Amino acid sequence: MQLSSKTSYAPLEGIVAVEFAGIGPGPFCAMLLADLGARVIRVDRPISNGKAIAVERLAQARSDVLGRSKWSIALDLKSADSRSIAEALLTRADVLIEGYRPGVMERLGYGPEDVLALNPAIIYARMTGWGQTGPLSSLAGHDLNYISLSGVLSMIGPAGGPPSIPLNLIGDFGGGGMYMAYAIAAALGARGEGRRGVVIDAAMSEGASILAAMIFGMWSSGNWVERRGSNLLDGGAPFYSIYRCADGGYIGVAALEPQFYSELLARLGLGDDAAFADQYNRETWVDMRVGFEAVFGSRPRAYFEGILADCDACSFPVLSPQEALDHPHNLARESFVDVGGVVQPAPGPLFDGARPSIPRPAPFVDEHRREVLDFIGFD
Numbered sequence: 001m002q003l004s005s006k007t008s009y010a011p012l013e014g015i016v017a018v019e020f021a022g023i024g025p026g027p028f029c030a031m032l033l034a035d036l037g038a039r040v041i042r043v044d045r046p047i048s049n050g051k052a053i054a055v056e057r058l059a060q061a062r063s064d065v066l067g068r069s070k071w072s073i074a075l076d077l078k079s080a081d082s083r084s085i086a087e088a089l090l091t092r093a094d095v096l097i098e099g100y101r102p103g104v105m106e107r108l109g110y111g112p113e114d115v116l117a118l119n120p121a122i123i124y125a126r127m128t129g130w131g132q133t134g135p136l137s138s139l140a141g142h143d144l145n146y147i148s149l150s151g152v153l154s155m156i157g158p159a160g161g162p163p164s165i166p167l168n169l170i171g172d173f174g175g176g177g178m179y180m181a182y183a184i185a186a187a188l189g190a191r192g193e194g195r196r197g198v199v200i201d202a203a204m205s206e207g208a209s210i211l212a213a214m215i216f217g218m219w220s221s222g223n224w225v226e227r228r229g230s231n232l233l234d235g236g237a238p239f240y241s242i243y244r245c246a247d248g249g250y251i252g253v254a255a256l257e258p259q260f261y262s263e264l265l266a267r268l269g270l271g272d273d274a275a276f277a278d279q280y281n282r283e284t285w286v287d288m289r290v291g292f293e294a295v296f297g298s299r300p301r302a303y304f305e306g307i308l309a310d311c312d313a314c315s316f317p318v319l320s321p322q323e324a325l326d327h328p329h330n331l332a333r334e335s336f337v338d339v340g341g342v343v344q345p346a347p348g349p350l351f352d353g354a355r356p357s358i359p360r361p362a363p364f365v366d367e368h369r370r371e372v373l374d375f376i377g378f379d
Helices: 025-035 052-063 080-092 104-108 112-118 143-149 169-193 204-211 213-220 258-268 282-296 301-308 321-326 328-333 369-375
Strands: 016-020 039-044 071-074 095-098 123-128 198-203 240-244 250-254 315-317 336-339 342-345
Touching: 016 025, 016 080, 025 039, 025 095, 025 123, 025 169, 039 080, 039 369, 071 369, 080 112, 080 369, 095 169, 112 123, 123 169, 143 169, 143 204, 169 198, 169 204, 198 204, 204 213, 240 282, 250 301, 258 301, 301 315, 321 328
Parallel strands: 016 039, 016 095, 039 071, 095 123, 123 198
Antiparallel strands: 240 250, 250 315, 336 342
């Protein structure tokens, strides 16, 4: 499963980003930049070979998808030699990425004022859960906490049940890493208009709420009720829901528009059934759901895949990761790639019809010390 050798231009080629090593959303943001051609140099903490954690981290390095295509150098920032290397790196960098609690970088001597004094043109991108200011800014947290306080988690889950955890996709990766990568790209674009150094304060709690902007608009205008599983897009509508098939597989039905709903009914043989005639009449939704459950529960998933595959019924199987890898559409677009034995999503989006880069395996800690020192002109 290898990407074709054809690649279009990488829009961030020539951009240098220095990532102070962390976990989750910061590394994901830096991975996105590397995917688009940026030279991402990750500053890692040195590892003592006498510690068990060193063996564990080395073993896991190649499977760390978030580290792909990056360079690694280990620096002890209490050492004068390491600090001189770090400062030379920051002088050459276009972007700095850090995801520590507020005040940590300042205590290291690499807060925004320190770094902008070294490099007035740098984009200093800061990723935290709660932001650099506010009453919660100094507290620890994780994705679940950020989407809880942003109001997003309360909207996700089945009717009559507790909120459902949507992995850590909304706070960490969508409202965190992707949100900050977008901000960095915007800041890079603004440099062409004369704007140079800037400090980005990206809070995952706010990024999560931004992802739910449309839902907040619906709620504010009275078109979203505060009962999970009762709205158009949260599983409340029987034509936007997930149904279990006879073999335990699932079909995701998203036939929102009337023309797609009509196609779904026709393919399922329900076009003349009065119970399904009035799509948006909420009073019929309970009976409609019972009818869909009976139909989908009568046959295995493969049957519905077959009858719904070539039409605009907006209904598709819920695939496992392995099934997603093998799906003809994903194969045709080379949506996944094997990098050093680790299967992962391919870089994207496509530019001029091709992937922007072919990723390299994630580095071991300090793997690129020589390359980094050469890059900054150190012996």
